[in-house]
Amino acid sequence: MSTSTITLQASNEQRRRLHHEADVVIVGAGVFGCAAAFALAKQGRSVILLERSLKEPDRIVGELLQPGGVSALEKLGLSDCLQGIDSVKVVGYEVIYYGNPVSIPYPANAGAAAQGGFKDSMNEKSSRPEGRSFHHGRFISQLRRACASQPNITIIETEATDTITSQHSAQVLGVETKTFNPATKKKENDYYFGHLTLIADGYASKFRKQYIGKAPIVKSKFYALELIDCPMPAPNHGIVILGDGSPVLLYQIGTHETRALIDIPENTPSAAAAVGGVRAHIRKVVLPSLPKQVRPCFEAALADGKIPRSMPNSWLPPSTQVEKGVVVLGDAMNMRHPLTGGGMTVVFNDVVLLADLLSPERIPDLSNTAKVQAAMKEFHWKRKGLSSIINILAQALYSLFAANDRQLKALQKGCFSYFQRGGNCIDGPSGLLAGIIRQPFVLFYHFFAVALLSVWIVMKDTMGSILGFWKFPLAVEKSVLIFWKACVVIFPFIFSELRS
Incomplete structure (x- = not known):
């Protein structure tokens, strides 16, 4: 590291510590906030990372990272955070349907799975990907330690209460906070300024209503x-x-x-x-x-x-954002049912993309709000290659797995029967769950394959045999209702991704 680089880092550290100024202010030192702070700091950006409490969090979700998330963590240079926390290797799913199990391993050949079965997976060999599961708090503590090791990051324990807006324009200049003063034993007002403010304050975000307008x-x-x-x-x-x-x-x-x-x-x-x-x-x-x-x-x-x-x-469907100087990201901006464990995989891939679009090579100065806004519009649509798949899959699978009417129960049974067939009936869905297949068509293909199999099972069960041909009108009626229910389940989620 050159002398000039060391001098610049020392100068930026003093600006962050004494004047509370940086290139980027990040609200929330959770999964997204820590990963984004680390990625931007590695690019040479000066970062202030604000967190209400730096105690190890104790949450009951955010405990499973899919293979696609592990891969993104490696790209960010944060894979060491999975070490030393007693994390457990995850090689796939097991679905137990009324006592009957079926194994759904992650696909050994994601490329073949992505073709929806139109490719001979035996012609290509590769090792199966792996995920990780762990205590959420231990993982967050590791991410925070990684951030603390970076000379371009200053972590401060303080509660963000509001954004600071320019008196001359609508541009956000930073955030107002309340920081505990040990001398007075009281929380006192504080202020932090950055060219760009990233808000990642989680599922219960206090800033969401102000900048997004959608409620979970x-x-x-x-x-x-x-x-x-x-x-x-x-x-x-x-x-x-x-x-x-x-x-x-x-x-x-x-x-x-x-x-x-x-x-x-x-x-x-x-x-x-x-x-x-x-x-x-x-x-x-x-x-x-x-x-x-x-x-x-x-x-x-x-x-x-x-x-x-x-x-x-x-x-919470994703939203485009056009405000100057501020972007809301992570769970504050987009959530899906945690049934499939896809949340952190979306987050880490979002950070990989965000760091690329905001890199100094693309945007030398983050005070250029026009370039930042253009980058965020590009971010919104590029991220959908993965996020829309995981969002739709999580919501659709939950609808089937929490079935509360006859049609959904029929689709649930069809889904389990589909998995029992093995081969690409497993590789495609598990590749989507794993976050390693990024082709929306594959999701569409397998979902409606399940719907058609469900229709076939109902036709067979209703008619019984050729002698039950007189039940054909009833079987058709049931089949139409099932297929219609499948459309009702998935299309609203597809439309929410397209119009966001």
């Missing part, structure tokens, strides 16, 4: 248990359990710990307070649907008598 849609919550030394039906897999209730997820987050996430839709009758609430629902509806080897650990986790911690399962 919440139809269910995940209630979480931590199972200790639980014998897993399929080690190193994310396990989805389907039965009469909504889906249950199981995945290891450490050598001894397994996360159980129980989806409970709003206004579920069996979870009403009058009949015992959430704990009664878990005991009466969820517990009987679980594999036998899991139930003792589940019971032990419920023994404390408390209502399990919960998180809302949110859907």
Whole structure:
């Protein structure tokens, strides 16, 4: 490193520390904020990273990183953050449908899977990709340590309360915060200024309403248990359990710990307070649907008598943003149901793209708001190659897995039967889930293949045999309703991505 570079870094550090000025101010030192700060700092940008609390967070989601996210983390130079946190290798999914399991490994040949079965996967050989699962807080702490190691980043514990706008234009100049003063034992006003302000304050963003105008849609919550030394039906897999209730997820987050996430839709009758609430629902509806080897650990986790911690399962379509000097990103801008574990994969790939579009080679000075706005418009549409697939897939699969009517139940059964066929019926969907297939057509192809298989199963079950030909009109009616339901499930999510 040259003497001039060291001198510039020292000068920028003094500006950040004393004058609270930088090229970029980032609100939120979570997954997106840390990754973006690290990526921009590595390009030579001066970065101030603000976080309300630098204590290790304790969240019940953001614990599974798909292979596509692992790959993006490597591109960012942050793969070491997966080390030293007792992370667990993930090689695919296991779906257990009314006690019957089917394994869905990540595809050994994503290229063949991306062709929807139109390519002979035996002609090309490659190792299977892997994901990682872990304690969310430990991973965030590693990301923050990586940021703290960068001379171009200053991390400050303070609560962002508002943006600072120029009196002469609508341009955002930075953020106003409240910082705890140990001397006075009070929070005092503080101010941080940057050419560009990135807001990544998470799913409960206080700035979303101001700059996006869309509100998240919440139809269910995940209630979480931590199972200790639980014998897993399929080690190193994310396990989805389907039965009469909504889906249950199981995945290891450490050598001894397994996360159980129980989806409970709003206004579920069996979870009403009058009949015992959430704990009664878990005991009466969820517990009987679980594999036998899991139930003792589940019971032990419920023994404390408390209502399990919960998180809302949110859907928030992405938005284009045209404000000057500020961009809202991460979960503050775009969320999908966490059923498929795609959130962090979207985030890290977003940061890879963002860093490229905002690189000094493209935009030497981030105060050039016209260039930054043009870059963000390009970012919005380029990211859809991956984000739209994961967004649509998460919402559509949740609709099928939480089936609450006859048509959705038929599609759920068809989906499981599709997976049982193996081959490309698994490789395509698992490649989409993994974040390594980025072709929307592949999602469309497999979803409607499931719909058509569901129609065929219903036709066969309704008519029974050739002697049941007189039931053909009823079979046709059921089939039309199922196909229509499939369209109703997926097209609203497709349209939300196209018009955003």
